[in-house]
Amino acid sequence: MAHNTIKGNYEKLTQRLNRFPQGVPPSETLFKILNVMFSEEEARLVSLLPIKPFTVEVAAKAWGQDLEKTAEQLNILASRALLLDLEDDEGTQTYVLPPPMAGFFEFSLMRTGGELDQKVLSELFHQYINVEDEFVTHLFGTGDTQLGRAFVNETILSEDNALHVLDYERASEVIKTASHIGVGMCYCRHKKEHIGEACDAPMDICMTFNNTARSLIKHGYARQITEEECLNLLDEAYKHNLVQFGENVQNSVNFICNCCSCCCEALVAARRVGATQAIHTTNFLPVIDFDNCNGCNKCIEVCPVDAMTLTSKHDPKYKRAKVALLDEEACLGCGVCARVCTKDGITLKSREKRVITPVDSTHKAVLMAIERGQLHNLIFDNQAHLNHRVMAAILGVILKLPPLKQALASEQFKSKYLVTLLKRYEQKSGEITTQH
Known part of the structure; x- marks a missing residue:
């Protein structure tokens, strides 16, 4: 009977989380994850909270208890990044229950230490997200509007390209206009490290901004850095051919991840359900110069969504000659392929139809x-x-x-x-x- 009661509280929490548009399909693995992250009583309390920002007074009413005790419990949850404590333009303290992704799943592995068994949690995340496919299909394969978008690699933009890039489409502009900037450990690579599959890409490079950064910095899940430091990290990401995957909004972007194709769950999902279905693309597409391309394979190796392949050049003099071929339907427009090309064989062009990004x-x-x-x-x-x-x-x-x-x-x-x-x-x- 006690077991059913405990599971009942996690089921109630799951129902609350599924009020988010992205949601979390229930499964035994999910209940195990929630059991690691929330106590039984915390699961019950959080299941009663709104998904929109709320005050201590609202939570106290939902929980049927006094303000002092409510504030204490909310602050404990915020200290573990299960809630975000925010401050609006009028200085009012509010809290918000973030979605699991992008949200408290990631936050749990954005630092080392703490009370959680991160190895156990990483194994559970891997099972739920990478082995069981319902969550990824639901999160990235449903609807036209997705939670994330790709940013173009700014180092390879030509003068003509630059004229067609809006400010909010530049990762550098997100950094320059943020009220707060934090950097934390990459959730995806940290998770892979615990299961013995991490690559050698930089780990301390997960960028958060604005009010989300403020809350995560306050509780030690991100460290505060300057604009200059963050721009240097962006350059480091470019050098490692990482793809910038950020929140799909124009204003007040909360996160930019610097993603590798082997560890990043968004890119893995993109290859599984279709890149342009899972992630909003940039407004660019690569153009391959047939004459300059020597079929060296570098662009194929770095493409995060397998949009590049090699095909015959059909040259009667060099019958084995190859040339790169782009699948435009699969391309994110990140431009990483153009960066690694040493033969000036790849440039960028604007997409015929501009990708629409939600305002906020x-x-x-x-x-x-x-x-x-x-x-x-x-x-x-x-x-x-x-x-x-x-x-x-x-x-x-x-x-x-x-x-x-x-x-x-x-x-x-x-x-x-x-x-x-x-x-x-x-x-x-x-x-x-x-x-x-």
Whole structure:
């Protein structure tokens, strides 16, 4: 009976985590992971928390206890990076339950030491993420809007390329505009190290920014570094042919990972479910110069998603001559291939259709929720609290969506209020267009 009660609390926590658009498919391995990271009582308490930012008062009401005890428990959870403690523009202290990915799964291995058995946890993560395929398929293979996007390798941009790169598409600009910068241990390579499969790419190179960095620095999961130090780390990542994979938003990017193809879960997933399905690409594609390419194989070796292959050059004089061939449908547009080419055989061109990046985390969350049939979870997140500012932000995003996305939203929401808002917004937009 006690066993069923314990599992019941972790099942409740799993149900709460599945209110995130990305979610975590339940399995025995997942329950073991949660059992390592949360006590039974913590699992019960966290299962009652909203997925949107909340205050101590909101948590106290959800838990049915006083403010002092609630604040103490929230701070303990934040000290273990199971919650993030944030401060908004008005100086209000809030907390947020991050999703498992990108979130507290990674945070658990971003430093050494602590109370967790990281070897056991790494083995469980490997089983859940790399062996069992439901989580990866669900996380990276569902919907059109994904949690991450690739950044182009800035060292190989030509003057013409540079004219077509927007500021938010540059990893260097994310670094330069961040309010806080932290660096921690690479979760993927640290996990692989514990199971004896890590490569020799730099370990201390996982970048976090803004409020997320502030919280992780505060609790020792990242160390604070300067803009210059972070730019130097970016150069180090370029030298190791690592791919920059960051949060799929334009404003206030929270993370940029520097990924190797052998350890990075996002790149492994991209090869499994399809690169352009799992990760939002850059706005560039490589162009292979048929005459300059000598088929040396360097670009094939560094391509993180197997988008490059060799094919016959069909040269009557040199029948064994090979040339690189690009699969555009599989290409991330990271530009690593162009960096390693020593024959000026690869340049970059702009994609015919520009990739759309969500403006901010609210925009991204709404799009992901609509595509995954979970919009109601964002709007009616917790019976104990309805934050009207968050509600307004979500509805504000919906009002600006294309008609097809609005139709999906209204179908899921099934609210006369939303339908009326959409109609009024459409009428108002029509009036403005007529006036102009």
